[in-house]
Amino acid sequence: MEHSIKISKEACQGCVNCIRVCPTEAIRVVDGEISIIEELCIDCGECLRSCCRSALGIYEDDWNRIKESSRTTLVPDPVFFSQFSHYGRPDNLEDVLMSLDFNTLIDEADDAFDLSAYAVAQLISRSSRTVLPLISVYCPAVLRLIQTKFPELLSRVVPVLSPLEIAATLWRMRTNSDAPLTLLAPCPAKITMVREPHGKRVSPLTNAVTVRKVARSIMAEGDINVENESVPRKRNNRWIQWARRGGESRHVQAFSDKKLNILAVSGMRNTLDTLQELELGRLRGVDFIECRVCDTGCVGGVGTADSRFLANLRLGTIETEWNITPKELSRAEELFTMDIWPVTNEYQPRPRLPLYDNVADAMVKLQQMKEIYNGLPHIDCGSCGRPSCQAMAEEIVRGHGSVTDCIFKLREGISALASQIVKLSESQPHTLKRKGGKS
Amino acid sequence: MAAPVCMEYRIEGNNFMVAGTASNNIKNTLKMLGIQSDVCRRAAVIAYEAEINLVIHANGGILKAVISEDKLEISTEDEGPGIPDIDQAMTEGYTTASNQAREMGFGAGMGLPNIKRNSDLFEIESTPGVGTKLISTVFFNK
Numbered sequence: 001m002e003h004s005i006k007i008s009k010e011a012c013q014g015c016v017n018c019i020r021v022c023p024t025e026a027i028r029v030v031d032g033e034i035s036i037i038e039e040l041c042i043d044c045g046e047c048l049r050s051c052c053r054s055a056l057g058i059y060e061d062d063w064n065r066i067k068e069s070s071r072t073t074l075v076p077d078p079v080f081f082s083q084f085s086h087y088g089r090p091d092n093l094e095d096v097l098m099s100l101d102f103n104t105l106i107d108e109a110d111d112a113f114d115l116s117a118y119a120v121a122q123l124i125s126r127s128s129r130t131v132l133p134l135i136s137v138y139c140p141a142v143l144r145l146i147q148t149k150f151p152e153l154l155s156r157v158v159p160v161l162s163p164l165e166i167a168a169t170l171w172r173m174r175t176n177s178d179a180p181l182t183l184l185a186p187c188p189a190k191i192t193m194v195r196e197p198h199g200k201r202v203s204p205l206t207n208a209v210t211v212r213k214v215a216r217s218i219m220a221e222g223d224i225n226v227e228n229e230s231v232p233r234k235r236n237n238r239w240i241q242w243a244r245r246g247g248e249s250r251h252v253q254a255f256s257d258k259k260l261n262i263l264a265v266s267g268m269r270n271t272l273d274t275l276q277e278l279e280l281g282r283l284r285g286v287d288f289i290e291c292r293v294c295d296t297g298c299v300g301g302v303g304t305a306d307s308r309f310l311a312n313l314r315l316g317t318i319e320t321e322w323n324i325t326p327k328e329l330s331r332a333e334e335l336f337t338m339d340i341w342p343v344t345n346e347y348q349p350r351p352r353l354p355l356y357d358n359v360a361d362a363m364v365k366l367q368q369m370k371e372i373y374n375g376l377p378h379i380d381c382g383s384c385g386r387p388s389c390q391a392m393a394e395e396i397v398r399g400h401g402s403v404t405d406c407i408f409k410l411r412e413g414i415s416a417l418a419s420q421i422v423k424l425s426e427s428q429p430h431t432l433k434r435k436g437g438k439s
Numbered sequence: 440m441a442a443p444v445c446m447e448y449r450i451e452g453n454n455f456m457v458a459g460t461a462s463n464n465i466k467n468t469l470k471m472l473g474i475q476s477d478v479c480r481r482a483a484v485i486a487y488e489a490e491i492n493l494v495i496h497a498n499g500g501i502l503k504a505v506i507s508e509d510k511l512e513i514s515t516e517d518e519g520p521g522i523p524d525i526d527q528a529m530t531e532g533y534t535t536a537s538n539q540a541r542e543m544g545f546g547a548g549m550g551l552p553n554i555k556r557n558s559d560l561f562e563i564e565s566t567p568g569v570g571t572k573l574i575s576t577v578f579f580n581k
Contacts, residue, residue, distance in 0.1 A: 152476055152477070152479070276459065279483065280483060281549075354472055359472055359508050360441045362472040363442070363472060364441050366444055366468065367442065
């Protein structure tokens with residue numbers, strides 16, 4: 001399974017910050033070294049935020065190599081346009097990229113995000129009350145979170161490919177080219193989407209680098225004065241608003257005939273709460289749910305260059321046209337009839353392995369696990385290298401580790417052993433015993 | 440036959456913030472046993488609605504889950520006001536929830552009907568002034 005989190009074992013001090021923040025409990029410290037359980041990792045990047053020693057990083061493709069190749073073609077995430085204080089309008093940045101000899105997929109992104117929003121609006125209007133709300137698939141970490149923790153909700157995830165991939169497909173169709181395409185991604189989750197695509201077998205994207213890397217490399221070029229800046233392109237900029245919470249929702253609403261009830265939440269905790277409430281049947285009357293695991297939306301990704309607050313502020317000042325023109329509508333309708341947007345491979349659950357392969361034996365293991373757990377201190381200190389006492393009890397019955405991995409149990413053991421030694425030292429063989437206590 | 444796994448929770452009355460813990464726990468336990476995903480979902484809904492009923496109507500009570508090899512039994516017992524007319528209480532949309540509960544999005548009158556819909560066996564017994572007992576059973580391999 002491909003991932004985009006890299007570990008620097010030298011930098012890791014073995015603190016347990018990352019272990020505790022991981023929403024799927026995917027991190028362990030084994031023999032003093034941090035390791036990630038691949039099946040559980042959803043590439044959300046929460047662990048990176050908690051690491052104060054830069055022992056965790058994003059595993060991205062080599063931008064220095066990519067930018068040197070002839071005619072580099074970029075698929076920018078909407079977040080990219082919120083990262084620069086001195087290129088206020090998206091088309092300024094477009095000119096800058098062009099002057100640096102990068103080919104950037106803007107027209108295609110315009111079309112692809114419109115198509116994606118239109119497709120979602122269509123799916124909502126064609127769904128019966130009982131299957132609503134549908135869930136957005138734009139945040140790949142949310143999809144993977146649902147696959148691991150809420151597989152019962154998978155049928156609600158819209159079967160629409162990421163608009164970033166649709167943009168790439170549109171470009172390949174138009175140019176008939178198989179030249180490499182590089183995604184500028186704000187987070188490890190979107191990088192992994194390129195390496196391990198969901199909903200289809202092969203991604204039309206080739207490489208993925210972080211928005212941070214590319215934004216910094218462009219900033220390093222200094223202030224670029226683009227000549228002939230006088231002809232501002234007329235763009236609707238709707239797609240750029242997907243960089244923040246609620247952007248997608250507004251776009252979907254723009255393509256809907258009736259007023260939709262849409263819930264847009266951001267941040268890991270809010271996402272988890274929303275999905276749990278949905279699973280418990282509490283969100284009746286909601287049509288669509290937009291969840292982003294990063295606070296404020298994609299601008300809060302761990303692979304961005306600038307403050308999410310500033311980026312969000314800038315997005316607010318970008319002129320955005322939310323009214324769909326008849327021409328844009330017919331363009332979306334036309335693309336909707338093509339097979340470039342639906343997923344071809346159904347989303348599969350990624351369930352945890354049961355304790356044993358039949359219920360009866362699993363129940364025995366569960367009882368053992370409860371007993372082990374009852375003997376543990378329940379303070380979830382992380383010293384054993386696991387996220388919680390519960391997780392430790394589970395691993396022991398699965399055959400990984402022993403109770404003495406717990407520092408408190410180890411101390412108890414040593415103290416018991418010590419008092420046994422004292423007791424033993426008091427008993428001597430008969431040949432050594434002398435009357436009067438002399439030896 | 441393995442010994443059944445018992446889980447017991449004391450649910451506090453009017454404490455809306457912690458509602459859902461028992462349900463979540465039961466769901467995770469079922470998953471560890473390798474029970475099918477759909478059964479886990481139904482069990483979670485039953486436990487949650489039963490828990491909410493204890494919180495909003497009964498001023499708290501006991502929620503028990505007993506998992507055997509072939510079935511899960513969720514039962515609640517409380518010493519609340521009781522239900523005078525069970526048929527009426529089983530009607531979708533009928534509610535006696537307080538304004539406070541309704542402001543928090545609870546008390547839509549779907550609780551008991553929801554429990555019944557997700558159960559394979561459903562029993563309820565109530566005496567006004569004494570309390571209510573509820574037993575819901577879900578079979579694993581139907």
